[in-house]
Amino acid sequence: MAANFWTSSHYKQLLDQEDVDVAQPLDREKGITVEDYKLIKMQMSNYISKLAQHVKVRQRVVATAVTYMRRCYTRKSMTEYDPHLVAPTCLYLASKAEESTVQARLLVFYIKKIYSDEKYRYEVKDILEMEMKILEALNYYLVVFHPYRSLVQFLQDAGMNDINMTHLSWGILNDTYKMDLILVHPPHLIALACIYIASVYREKDNTAWFEELRVDMNVVKNISMEILDFYENQRLVSEERINAAFGKLALKT
């Protein structure tokens, strides 16, 4: 698969970190910062995962949906594209694009079941309308590569595919979707960073195996550091801060 990642639209669309860390002008006017953006996107990634658990779709669909959502906000404002609608719509679109369609009315049913909050209340027609807008925002590029397959192959190759290591690194990988890594780095490097963290955490020495790979280990280490920073910051994130970020958006009144 790696062979065709390099010719894919995903590769061509990889962004520099500074192009991802932006708040759209309309949102900035409301005092929304890049930090607020990160919190809101994280919250919406969680929302997508939670909703996905109810409608039972593969992890791949979740990952694609989160990627769509994150790509969307590198171009569109949260003021015009309400995250509470964009998130389920991305899940809907990703389910189709990944060939495991979930009906829009099923999503709406579970949204109502999980959240009583008015902010989340959207109907089928809203999702379908937003679907078209998201497609446009994505410039109709729908194919996304994910690190999961490389992760499994790497673990196997390194002889680290025991349940323990697999679970840990897989879990870390899931968490990377709470960040924008997938928009910036090739998937296989993200996979390596997850393995790197997991092996350090489990005190397994894989230096020799990593050295044999023809990859820039500095990049892998940088990604690993980003992930660790994320975990570190995570502990400081309070409910209030998230609410404050959403408060600035003040979407539905």
Added chain:
Amino acid sequence: MAEVDLSKKVADRYLKREVLGEGTYGVVYKAIDTKTGQTVAIKKIRLGKQKEGVNFTALREIKLLKELKSPHIIELIDAFPHKGNLHLVFEFMETDLETVIRNTNIFLSPADIKSYMQMTLKGLAFCHKKWVLHRDMKPNNLLIGSHGQLKLADFGLARIFGSPDRRFTHQVFARWYRAPELLFGAKQYGAGVDVWAAGCIFAELLNRRPFLQGSSDIDQLGKIFAAFGTATPSQWPDLAYLPDYVEYQYVAAPPLRSLFPSASDDALDLLSKMFTYDPKARITAQQALEHRYFSSAPLPTEPNKLPRPATKRASKASDFNPQEGPTVLSPPRKTRRVMPDREGFEGNANRTDKIEEHAGETKNADGEIAGRNEQVPTSVDFSIFAARPPSRPTINSADRSHLKRKLDLEFQHPE
């Protein structure tokens, strides 16, 4: 001209002209791109009645065509929403290979056939390199541009096949182009299915009529075995393990030469490799391109020198009336490919004749389906309900599971 009345601005940039026909999932218009002056074809995608947003088939096509940019694959130029409908802008193509094959006024030299096959295989090899299966190869989906260049189109059934263990539906391709592993119900298959279909297209170019015109899935296999001999486990070790495997009475293969009297030795050799039963042993699209057939004389005709149908106007109704079952030669999984009405009457007259030869089986079976719902694949085998010739008693129990599986089809998005 009347066309002026039809002209209409679509999303500012495109000047809408006449309707070209009905595609798989909506109306297709001819239009002028005012930005480039280029003629384009715009597919207006109907929104499903089931409140399911952008049509699933259309979405597949968008997804894959955005990744596949090649001179031998139809170009998706643009997409835009307009009045709640999604519109896809494709490069405009003059005709298609089916029209060329059916047109009795066109003589296809061995070099012309080689050229069409080379372009077909180049498009296919490109898809396979990108891990995309086309899954609906047939002459009607091979479009021909104004300079004779052939391009693969209609990716509505196509899929990415990267994941090794993914199971797919075997209900793909129009039946006459379906590989034996699909007819035996294989769920894990690969690029070989497209190569088999390309072989059928090769045969069709040589003989100027569809090669294996089965009237049901069972009959299709019968036709295949009659042409190449019954498949045996020695040729194809996995054969007996396929889900819908049934034993066929052994028939020996007639000499391949007798089926293709006009073909060269190289052509026959390539054909036999494309029609290899075991998909693992079947030649790949890339290997086929490297076959000596393509490097030996006569060399492939330059695309712009290929014979094409005369560009004269004919009655509009003749070609794409979706209800007109009998004029459709390919099994009507969908309505006819959209082609401008430049095809002469001869082509159609010829087509009607041909279909009448098979009217008994093809028309009835397919017509019934088309009447119910245009979207239903023709592969639903209604002929099973009809009386079976008593000569094949082994089939009944297998048919039941066959049918059951078929009723279980992925009808993801009826429109």
